[in-house]
Amino acid sequence: MRVDLSTAVGALTLANPVMAASGTFGYGLDLLDLCPPECLGAVVTKGLSPAPRAGNPTPRIVETAAGMINAIGLQNIGVEAFCQEAAGELARRGATVIVNVFGERPEQYRAVIERCERAEGIAGYELNVSCPNVDHGGMEFGHDPHQLEALTALCRAATSKSLWVKLSPNAPDLVGTAHAAVAGGADALTLINTLRAMAIDPYRRRPVLATAFGGLSGPAIKPIALRMLYEVHCALPTVPLVGIGGIETGSDVVEFLLAGASAVQVGTAIFRHPAAPLRILSELEDFCVAQKVGELRALIGGLRWP
Numbered sequence: 001m002r003v004d005l006s007t008a009v010g011a012l013t014l015a016n017p018v019m020a021a022s023g024t025f026g027y028g029l030d031l032l033d034l035c036p037p038e039c040l041g042a043v044v045t046k047g048l049s050p051a052p053r054a055g056n057p058t059p060r061i062v063e064t065a066a067g068m069i070n071a072i073g074l075q076n077i078g079v080e081a082f083c084q085e086a087a088g089e090l091a092r093r094g095a096t097v098i099v100n101v102f103g104e105r106p107e108q109y110r111a112v113i114e115r116c117e118r119a120e121g122i123a124g125y126e127l128n129v130s131c132p133n134v135d136h137g138g139m140e141f142g143h144d145p146h147q148l149e150a151l152t153a154l155c156r157a158a159t160s161k162s163l164w165v166k167l168s169p170n171a172p173d174l175v176g177t178a179h180a181a182v183a184g185g186a187d188a189l190t191l192i193n194t195l196r197a198m199a200i201d202p203y204r205r206r207p208v209l210a211t212a213f214g215g216l217s218g219p220a221i222k223p224i225a226l227r228m229l230y231e232v233h234c235a236l237p238t239v240p241l242v243g244i245g246g247i248e249t250g251s252d253v254v255e256f257l258l259a260g261a262s263a264v265q266v267g268t269a270i271f272r273h274p275a276a277p278l279r280i281l282s283e284l285e286d287f288c289v290a291q292k293v294g295e296l297r298a299l300i301g302g303l304r305w306p
């Protein structure tokens with residue numbers, strides 16, 4: 001039995017629903033032998049800012065019982081280097097590329113998009129308004145619906161390509177921020193980013209991370225991500241959603257699709273094994289064959305409840 005794994009996130013059609021998540025797959029070209037970017041539904045780049053950023057001091061990653069806490073602080077090579085060094089090669093390979101965008105001020109988000117509009121092969125943008133590990137930008141925009149709507153509208157005016165907004169699970173009013181992003185012109189919403197967390201070294205009696213706090217990811221957050229995605233799906237049933245948070249297996253993907261996701265991203269699982277997205281994709285296909293699901297799209301929003 002052949003399974004049609006294609007899906008659409010708004011106007012963007014993807015060959016399959018499994019993407020690599022921002023910050024866990026570099027700029028798409030680091031793992032060519034193990035996970036070629038053109039085999040994935042899309043690759044989402046590490047968050048890019050107008051100028052390179054060094055990120056936070058180390059230690060900035062710690063493993064936890066069911067995931068990890070990171071406080072990378074959006075270290076990146078800057079949009080110019082990405083456009084010159086990676087975008088062309090990704091386009092030649094036929095990869096679908098979503099640029100994850102970060103700025104400390106709204107104009108910086110817009111500047112990243114404007115630079116990428118002049119590069120080849122970029123399918124769309126994902127606004128990171130939900131990073132818990134930086135002092136300025138990120139969560140500031142993601143938590144305030146008014147600021148978020150204005151930021152999204154500013155970016156919307158800079159591109160006619162796909163524009164996704166990545167929501168913060170730390171926001172006091174998740175559904176309110178979802179409405180604001182859509183009002184600003186977002187084509188789709190990605191959820192979730194990491195949850196603010198900390199780890200303590202009991203012997204040194206100090207936080208493990210240099211910044212004390214970081215963002216929790218991995219299987220620990222999957223039930224929370226599912227619940228949040230489902231809540232947003234119920235509130236905005238026509239808005240395309242991209243699910244993310246602790247996905248490790250093909251059946252995890254099915255859970256997110258049933259809750260209303262049109263596609264998913266795999267993050268922390270890539271740290272365990274760089275080819276994890278390909279294994280997850282093949283497990284997803286096996287699930288569809290075993291369950292006699294001919295078209296993946298039939299699963300989207302198919303939760304039988306209440």
Ligand SMILES: Cc1cc2nc3c(=O)[nH]c(=O)nc-3n(C[C@H](O)[C@H](O)[C@H](O)COP(=O)(O)O)c2cc1C
Pocket residue numbers: 021022023024046047068070072074100127128131166192193194216217218219221244245246247265266267268269
């Ligand atoms: C080391 C690391 C770096 C990340 N960097 C970014 C980033 O630059 N931009 C962003 O939007 N999300 C970033 N994230 C968040 C992930 O894209 C994802 O939302 C989160 O890890 C939850 O998915 P997961 O449980 O599959 O890892 C990062 C996550 C990790 C672990």
